[in-house]
Amino acid sequence: MKARFVLRASTPWWRGPLLVGAAALLTILISAIMIRWAGGAPIPAVRYMFISPLQSRFGFTESLLSATPLVFTGAAVAIAFRAGYWNIGAEGQLLAGTIGATWVGLHAESLPRIVGVPLILLAGMLFGALWALTPALLRTRLGIDEVVTTLLLNPVALLIITGLLNGPWRNSESGFPDSDVIADSTKLWIVWPNTRVHFGLALGVVVIGLCWWFVGKMSGGLKLRAVGLAPNAARIAGLPVERTLLITALASGGIAGLGGASEIAGVAHQLTTGISNNFGYTGVIVATLAALSFVGALLVALMFGVITVGSFSASRALEIPSQIGQLVQAVLLITVVCALVIQKYRVVWTIKRSEGRK
Amino acid sequence: MNSVEGVVIASRGGAPSIYLRNITKAYGETIALSDVSLDLRAGEVHALLGENGAGKTTLMKILYGLSQPDSGQIEADGVALKIESPRDARAAGIGMVTQHFSLVKNMTVIENIALASAKTFAIDLARVRAEIVSASTRFGLDVPPDAIVSSLPISLQQRVEILKALMSGCSYLILDEPTAVLGPNDIDSLLEVIRRLRSDAGIGIVLISHKMAEIEKVADRVSVLRRGQVVSSSLANGITSKELVTLMVGEQQSGAEQRQRSASPSQSQSPILVLESVGVTREAGGLSDVSFAVRPGEILGIAGVSGNGQTELVNVLSGTTQIDSGTIVVEGRQLGSNTPQSLMRAGVGILGEDRHASAVHALQVVENLILDCVEKFAGKLQLRRKEMLSHCESAITQFEIKANPKQAFGTLSGGNMQKVLLARLFSRNPKVAIISQPTRGLDVMATNYVRSLIAQASKQSTAVVLVSEDLDEILELADRVAVMYRGSVVGIVDHSEASRESIGELMAGIAK
Amino acid sequence: GGNSGSSDESSESDGVLSVVAAYSSVIEEPWDGVIHEALQEMADAGEITYKYIDGIGYASGAFERAARQIAEEDKPDIIMGDSFGNEESARKVALDYPDIAWVMGSGGGPAEPNFSVFDNWIHEPAYVSGILAGSLTKTNIIGIVGGIPVPEVNRIVNAFIAGAQSVNPKVEAKVAFINSWFDPAAAKEAALSQISAGADIMFAERAGVIEAAAEKGLLSFGNQMDQKSIAPQSVVTSNVWNMRPTVKYILNQVKAGSYTSQDLKDFSMVAKGGALLAEINTGVTGGIPAEVVAKAEAAMAAIKAGTLRVDINEAVPAGSVKK
Amino acid sequence: MIDVTEEIISSSLRIATPLALAALGELVTEKSGVLNLGVEGIMYGSAFVGIATAAQTGSLTAGLVAALVSGALAGLIFAFATVTLGVNQHVAGLGLTLLMISLCNTANRIIFTADGGQVRVDPWQPLNFGGPIFSQYWLTYATFLIAVPFVWWLLWKSGLGLKIRAVGENPEAADVAGIGVAKTRYTAIIIGSLFMALGGAFITLAFVGTFTVNIINGRGWVALALVIFGRWTIGRLLIGAALFSLVNAGQLQLRLLPSFADVPFEILLALPFLAVIVGLAISGRNVPYPGAYLKPYKRL
Numbered sequence A: 001m002k003a004r005f006v007l008r009a010s011t012p013w014w015r016g017p018l019l020v021g022a023a024a025l026l027t028i029l030i031s032a033i034m035i036r037w038a039g040g041a042p043i044p045a046v047r048y049m050f051i052s053p054l055q056s057r058f059g060f061t062e063s064l065l066s067a068t069p070l071v072f073t074g075a076a077v078a079i080a081f082r083a084g085y086w087n088i089g090a091e092g093q094l095l096a097g098t099i100g101a102t103w104v105g106l107h108a109e110s111l112p113r114i115v116g117v118p119l120i121l122l123a124g125m126l127f128g129a130l131w132a133l134t135p136a137l138l139r140t141r142l143g144i145d146e147v148v149t150t151l152l153l154n155p156v157a158l159l160i161i162t163g164l165l166n167g168p169w170r171n172s173e174s175g176f177p178d179s180d181v182i183a184d185s186t187k188l189w190i191v192w193p194n195t196r197v198h199f200g201l202a203l204g205v206v207v208i209g210l211c212w213w214f215v216g217k218m219s220g221g222l223k224l225r226a227v228g229l230a231p232n233a234a235r236i237a238g239l240p241v242e243r244t245l246l247i248t249a250l251a252s253g254g255i256a257g258l259g260g261a262s263e264i265a266g267v268a269h270q271l272t273t274g275i276s277n278n279f280g281y282t283g284v285i286v287a288t289l290a291a292l293s294f295v296g297a298l299l300v301a302l303m304f305g306v307i308t309v310g311s312f313s314a315s316r317a318l319e320i321p322s323q324i325g326q327l328v329q330a331v332l333l334i335t336v337v338c339a340l341v342i343q344k345y346r347v348v349w350t351i352k353r354s355e356g357r358k
Numbered sequence B: 001m002n003s004v005e006g007v008v009i010a011s012r013g014g015a016p017s018i019y020l021r022n023i024t025k026a027y028g029e030t031i032a033l034s035d036v037s038l039d040l041r042a043g044e045v046h047a048l049l050g051e052n053g054a055g056k057t058t059l060m061k062i063l064y065g066l067s068q069p070d071s072g073q074i075e076a077d078g079v080a081l082k083i084e085s086p087r088d089a090r091a092a093g094i095g096m097v098t099q100h101f102s103l104v105k106n107m108t109v110i111e112n113i114a115l116a117s118a119k120t121f122a123i124d125l126a127r128v129r130a131e132i133v134s135a136s137t138r139f140g141l142d143v144p145p146d147a148i149v150s151s152l153p154i155s156l157q158q159r160v161e162i163l164k165a166l167m168s169g170c171s172y173l174i175l176d177e178p179t180a181v182l183g184p185n186d187i188d189s190l191l192e193v194i195r196r197l198r199s200d201a202g203i204g205i206v207l208i209s210h211k212m213a214e215i216e217k218v219a220d221r222v223s224v225l226r227r228g229q230v231v232s233s234s235l236a237n238g239i240t241s242k243e244l245v246t247l248m249v250g251e252q253q254s255g256a257e258q259r260q261r262s263a264s265p266s267q268s269q270s271p272i273l274v275l276e277s278v279g280v281t282r283e284a285g286g287l288s289d290v291s292f293a294v295r296p297g298e299i300l301g302i303a304g305v306s307g308n309g310q311t312e313l314v315n316v317l318s319g320t321t322q323i324d325s326g327t328i329v330v331e332g333r334q335l336g337s338n339t340p341q342s343l344m345r346a347g348v349g350i351l352g353e354d355r356h357a358s359a360v361h362a363l364q365v366v367e368n369l370i371l372d373c374v375e376k377f378a379g380k381l382q383l384r385r386k387e388m389l390s391h392c393e394s395a396i397t398q399f400e401i402k403a404n405p406k407q408a409f410g411t412l413s414g415g416n417m418q419k420v421l422l423a424r425l426f427s428r429n430p431k432v433a434i435i436s437q438p439t440r441g442l443d444v445m446a447t448n449y450v451r452s453l454i455a456q457a458s459k460q461s462t463a464v465v466l467v468s469e470d471l472d473e474i475l476e477l478a479d480r481v482a483v484m485y486r487g488s489v490v491g492i493v494d495h496s497e498a499s500r501e502s503i504g505e506l507m508a509g510i511a512k
Numbered sequence C: 001g002g003n004s005g006s007s008d009e010s011s012e013s014d015g016v017l018s019v020v021a022a023y024s025s026v027i028e029e030p031w032d033g034v035i036h037e038a039l040q041e042m043a044d045a046g047e048i049t050y051k052y053i054d055g056i057g058y059a060s061g062a063f064e065r066a067a068r069q070i071a072e073e074d075k076p077d078i079i080m081g082d083s084f085g086n087e088e089s090a091r092k093v094a095l096d097y098p099d100i101a102w103v104m105g106s107g108g109g110p111a112e113p114n115f116s117v118f119d120n121w122i123h124e125p126a127y128v129s130g131i132l133a134g135s136l137t138k139t140n141i142i143g144i145v146g147g148i149p150v151p152e153v154n155r156i157v158n159a160f161i162a163g164a165q166s167v168n169p170k171v172e173a174k175v176a177f178i179n180s181w182f183d184p185a186a187a188k189e190a191a192l193s194q195i196s197a198g199a200d201i202m203f204a205e206r207a208g209v210i211e212a213a214a215e216k217g218l219l220s221f222g223n224q225m226d227q228k229s230i231a232p233q234s235v236v237t238s239n240v241w242n243m244r245p246t247v248k249y250i251l252n253q254v255k256a257g258s259y260t261s262q263d264l265k266d267f268s269m270v271a272k273g274g275a276l277l278a279e280i281n282t283g284v285t286g287g288i289p290a291e292v293v294a295k296a297e298a299a300m301a302a303i304k305a306g307t308l309r310v311d312i313n314e315a316v317p318a319g320s321v322k323k
Numbered sequence D: 001m002i003d004v005t006e007e008i009i010s011s012s013l014r015i016a017t018p019l020a021l022a023a024l025g026e027l028v029t030e031k032s033g034v035l036n037l038g039v040e041g042i043m044y045g046s047a048f049v050g051i052a053t054a055a056q057t058g059s060l061t062a063g064l065v066a067a068l069v070s071g072a073l074a075g076l077i078f079a080f081a082t083v084t085l086g087v088n089q090h091v092a093g094l095g096l097t098l099l100m101i102s103l104c105n106t107a108n109r110i111i112f113t114a115d116g117g118q119v120r121v122d123p124w125q126p127l128n129f130g131g132p133i134f135s136q137y138w139l140t141y142a143t144f145l146i147a148v149p150f151v152w153w154l155l156w157k158s159g160l161g162l163k164i165r166a167v168g169e170n171p172e173a174a175d176v177a178g179i180g181v182a183k184t185r186y187t188a189i190i191i192g193s194l195f196m197a198l199g200g201a202f203i204t205l206a207f208v209g210t211f212t213v214n215i216i217n218g219r220g221w222v223a224l225a226l227v228i229f230g231r232w233t234i235g236r237l238l239i240g241a242a243l244f245s246l247v248n249a250g251q252l253q254l255r256l257l258p259s260f261a262d263v264p265f266e267i268l269l270a271l272p273f274l275a276v277i278v279g280l281a282i283s284g285r286n287v288p289y290p291g292a293y294l295k296p297y298k299r300l
């Protein structure tokens, strides 16, 4: 027997969700096996991981909070990928954003909040865009693959943060390499009283909305999509391919940087070397699982928020390694991406035949 | 390769025949082939005709194992053949030269040919080279073994393809629209090769083509496919090309009207597009000292054997290749630099030679149609979708496009793709239209329609630069013919003096 | 969800306290490993119930969430862990749960009413290790490879250097940081480069350094735990941090109901058994002269007796440090 | 001075070993038109599986074999996703990396570290043929004396190499020539993964003899950069690896100099990454990507 994948002419609307659901089930099954191996009870673990965060106000709002940076990086990656610019550097751009934001935060003591907040967000955005500039120029001017350059700049951004925190920004009280707390005037508003859900989430949703509107509805968005799908055809149609790529790359970096500022001004209030829990890399995953749709990215980011919160509960309650949360995300990524592709095919099994079939 | 000898022996020792029996193949909703049966014989040239999308390529891909039929089977001498991959097909003595060539561009000829027989470990390139040399003399197909494929002109690449198939020992050879990419001289020599392979080596050849003249010259047997079915299969002598066209398209009118040229339309007017000593330096090829002028309402044909700078010229005029010397003047104004944007702003429109590369397959027809004038439909907050759609619908009516505005461009047939791109070009009312290979690979009906569109545009005083490898097309449409050879224009001939012979000489580089 | 509440009742009924630990890093990291080991031992002995969550990280918001989850859902008697890099969040949450004893590894001071702090104050054994190193070096160059130059690392490294120079003023220390808590390959490479520059004694603040010394047949010093088993022919001794005194003290306080926020520094120092020098391994290649062992033991005794005070220097040492 | 130079070269060779192995693996993979961003994960997996097996069986050889098997399995997963299904290669690669790292960390916790232990073996020792430069691990000798010429021969002299390159440049053409595109890509990916696995195993089985979280620490990403920096040729790839390792080894020595003590060492640590980017900017113009880079191939 031999399997052949044959492209379907049309895909009924329910196949996508069905297969993604199947992928999720498969993920749960694989996770359950791992949890069993780790000595935990699979069923409660799965409940802790995927459901219980949604059942309490605390769990839900904390899920929103941990989804916030992923909303930004997911949008940043999605918009870049839509234009065919393979930005793997959202991590570095987000980190650059945290640097810019911290810099403003540490120097904005005397400002009113209505000035301080826009300033800190702007700084994050600018630094993120700036960090995206070099690879973007190398790509558009010299044709150098951006995957590698954006990727390699990620550790460099982190090293700059370590350098700053070991040097000029070392905590003036504890001497530990985390910065002083930023000025009150630059801290973001809490949008859900008595929780930690801050203005950054609202901002993230607005960014998602703007991206969706721009790419789907505006003329610039049509150009962006054309450049992403067929750069040569776009060039022949007179579209400014290089400029589109450059601007998209900067926008992508700016969004990631804004995400960094939102973390600094919204929750962390200080810069630490571990400020980003691979938010940028996770953004690639978020965007892809969402099939590069912006609304999808928002939903996937929220789902990741739930898993992040849930795997902490599961780890503690059932005494299983906390790494399992990451493992679940990885398995989920792989199964869902495969499901998204498989839905486009049907599998034809051919039995080795000696005679032709009728 | 001893298999080369094997071919000869096999064909002398009786005539094996291949029978495609009741082949059906559907792509989703599209039925590409329905219950097709076809009979191929050794030592015979079998021409396969049909409109675009009739199913010719699909049928041959199935025979060569590139595609699997939904039902039906293939037999050789009455024995069922199992062809699940090109490897199986080659083992059964079938070779194919596909419509879009299947060569690895930046490998050498030797490597390309060695590929087919490469073992996992050692490869003996010296032996392959010797085999190439001996095979090229045997079959009269000269190729430079050490050249990198991408540096060869199309006609030579095609020879490599044919040689590759022959050296794998095939006794049947499928050629899918081999002449679509060749100039007249190369077509003639290809037909000569085909004849020789048939008579001297006894090879059975399937020739797919849209050009009746060629079929008349070499075919022994002709089969016509229409909408996935064989409507006729008979010996070639005694059937006229008119009958064939009727068989292909049904009872529709298919006559092409000659272009009416108004007496020297525009000699009085001043030229609208002037190229002066334009040069592009490249390691290989490029342009040197290209000069010509086109007047409103005039069609300037650009003839030449492919690979003599036509592609570069079109790229220069579309702005995708920057010029290194010379000037381009549009309407008396010299362009600072020839970017796509500046050319468009000056009123130059373009139809590229590769329709697939000129459009975004995944976008809708309507989106592709306005891709070069997105700003025109940009509202304050979003694209004015309604206007786009109505613009698209009127283009669909005006240009007789068989498509739905929201359909993905990539799902159109070649002819309809071409019509959409022409609609895009002409709806900007360009002062100058650069049109390259407009009818390559199109069937008779579509070809005639596209040509009439070009003629019509010139009537509305658009200046047209028509680049084509089809000399008949140029002779039919052009007012003057510029001939390119090795990157320069070697002569410009007026329509009244232009003939296949005079232009052919210029194309071959025999200077006046 | 979870088994919240139940731990409360059970702990009060049978007098077993519940401890939940929140580690920013993972327990594979020696600093958290030491705390984990001590708590696990107590749990195995039935003195406490113990759960932990590790790898919380330093990402914005993560620690606060973990801490709140623990406080809300487990309602333990004591929350331990490390709040380095998460100082703000830890203190904020502690304020909201005044009934829980928060005992955190921290670079800051204690905070009313319930936030106590501890740290690995093993600069004293490090100083004595330095004395051994200074006495044993022939090239007068010692190599030191550290993770990240934070105060807790710096003071150990500086004490080691000071100890060496106290017995041998000619000692020059070469210090390198690998900028990571985990990268034994980089640490080993850094160590090898110091060895090539003449270092004949290595201080392994991080993993990977002892391996380099052992490969080159040189002597080395471990840190945090007794690391003799890695290379018995190379490791002279290790500066060991022992969390048991701290944990015991806190348990007694909480049991007695007399817990208050405090700096637990003393319980991690030599005097109370929280810091010690692992047994000196005279079996290393080339052996160790008895008078050198005696010198070290004398210094340890003096520290215990309070007659020798080791200075705390948290400045970043870098490059080649000479007296 | 000569001493220092020799030491730097010796250290460079060590640093370069896992990088070169992984980069050779990536080169073979990319030549077939597939970008494998799973290098980091495959190295991580083999580093762990290698030492875990060695510790359980007491045999370094068994560890090496297990590491290779883990590499091949990871490659197989990646090949199935990208070649058979045609999943986006960036995502499949990143996903594989995430999967391998979290899987190994979890397994490490469950098997070794839950009670505060750590996996540890007696690693291979350097073989000394005189002088610091010729005192290297056998895998280092094998990398530069066997693996490099082998990959060169494989890609440019063998029949399989011809197929791999053809499939990477023009899969349609290869298919028409009767070459199994999927089969060739599977082969290239798995051979590539084996080299990556060797690189990962080198770190635990030869260089440090232990496993900790984060053991690969970005070396896979560097290997990836080296392939592009090397423009898919072995010579330039090795130059890149040499450059990176020399800068890395050099900065370790520089840090020991009093005059460099005040330079923030983060700058020195960032140097190798920046060197690759600058190198790309200078020499990466019009990088000759394999023709079918990132493109899945499917017959219709």
Ligand SMILES: Nc1ncnc2c1ncn2[C@@H]1O[C@H](COP(=O)(O)OP(=O)(O)OP(=O)(O)O)[C@@H](O)[C@H]1O
Binding pocket: B027, B030, B031, B032, B050, B051, B052, B053, B054, B055, B056, B057, B058, B059, B413, B414, B441, B443, D300
């Ligand atoms: N991969 C495919 N997916 C969907 N439909 C296809 C595919 N290939 C071919 N078709 C459809 O099958 C039909 C036959 O196409 P085929 O390419 O065989 O035509 P053809 O006779 O070779 O045309 P042409 O003269 O333009 O080369 C067409 O309707 C076409 O749209």
Ligand SMILES: Nc1ncnc2c1ncn2[C@@H]1O[C@H](COP(=O)(O)OP(=O)(O)OP(=O)(O)O)[C@@H](O)[C@H]1O
Binding pocket: B052, B053, B057, B355, B410, B411, B412, B413, B414, B415, B441, D300
């Ligand atoms: N992957 C595909 N998905 C959907 N339709 C396809 C696909 N590939 C080909 N087709 C359809 O098959 C048609 C026939 O294919 P073919 O390549 O022969 O095109 P054509 O009409 O002959 O144009 P051309 O001669 O320019 O290639 C295409 O025009 C297109 O409609």
Ligand SMILES: [Mg+2]
Binding pocket: B056, B057, B058, B099, B176
């Ligand atoms: Mg066809």
Ligand SMILES: [Mg+2]
Binding pocket: B052, B099, B414, B441
């Ligand atoms: Mg066609």
